[in-house]
Amino acid sequence: MTTRNRRHFIRNLTLGSLAGLLGTQVQARTVTPREMEGPYYPITPQKDKDADLTQVAGKIGKAKGTVIEIFGQVFDNDGHALEDVTVDLWQANSFGRYHHPHDRSDAPIDEHFQAWAIIQTKAQGHFRFKTVFPGAYPLNASQQRTPHIHLKISKKGYHSLLTQMYFPDHPLNQSDGLFNSKTAVEQTLMTAKKTTAANQYRYDIVLQKV
Ligand SMILES: [Fe+2]
The missing domain is CATH 1.20.5 (Single alpha-helices involved in coiled-coils or other helix-helix interfaces)
Incomplete structure (x- = not known):
């Protein structure tokens, strides 16, 4: 040389x-794969929409289940971090029940679980929320949905993204029809990564520029 x-x-x-x-x-990133909305997009109003789903404002008591923390960043497909992105998320409670009138399962409602949240990304696209590990729920007589969190992510100038976030190494991932309809690469992009901290996961999201 x-x-x-x-x-x-x-x-x-x-x-x-x-x-x-x-x-x-800054490096180009693959857009997060899409997934269907499912039948339980929240329609029941609630005042408390903050990033802590483990308690409901005005109520004494905590949601049942294992408390988990999920954090990450939102990027565009060129790799730029995106501030002021709206992250709308909803999930089943720890018993596998959605707080939605169309969910008629026998699993209990948890009055201390804040069933959905709407949060904004901050500087460098960072977001963070606390929730409980979502329960699996029956899809039909022979199949259960593996634990997942539904997300709708939007920002002006970007294609809004509907997706579902999965948990690494959950045994039900192997038999989940939606999860298994994805390629291995897509599954990796849709699955949060366990950090070294207890019950903490990292999940990054990539939006496509319009
Ligand atoms: Fe679901």
Whole structure:
């Protein structure tokens, strides 16, 4: 390597490492795969729509189940982090029951579970919410839906995205019809990653520019 090339190499290495350290490296990303909305998009109004689904404002008591935290960032397909994205999310309670009038299962309602939330991404596209691990629920006599969280993500100038987030290594993933209709790559993109902290998951979302 000539002295000039070596200088180039060292400068690029330094800039690359610095960008990596600052988290500013921008790289193209694959758009998060879509999934159907399902029959239980929330229609029951609630005042409490915040990022803590484990309790309902004005009520004393906590939602039943395992408390989990999910955090991540929203990017566009060029890799830019997106602020002020609306993340609308809903899920079954820990017993596998949606707080929706069309869910007639025998599983109990949990009055302390905030069944849905609408949150906004902050600087660098960061979002975070606390909830309980969603229960599985019967789809029909022979099949259960594996635990998942429904999301509708929108921002002006981007295609809004309807999807479902899955949990890594859940045994029911193997028999879930929707999950298994996806390719292995799509499944990876739709599955949160367990962090080293207890009951914490990372889930990044990528939107397509219009
Ligand atoms: Fe669902």
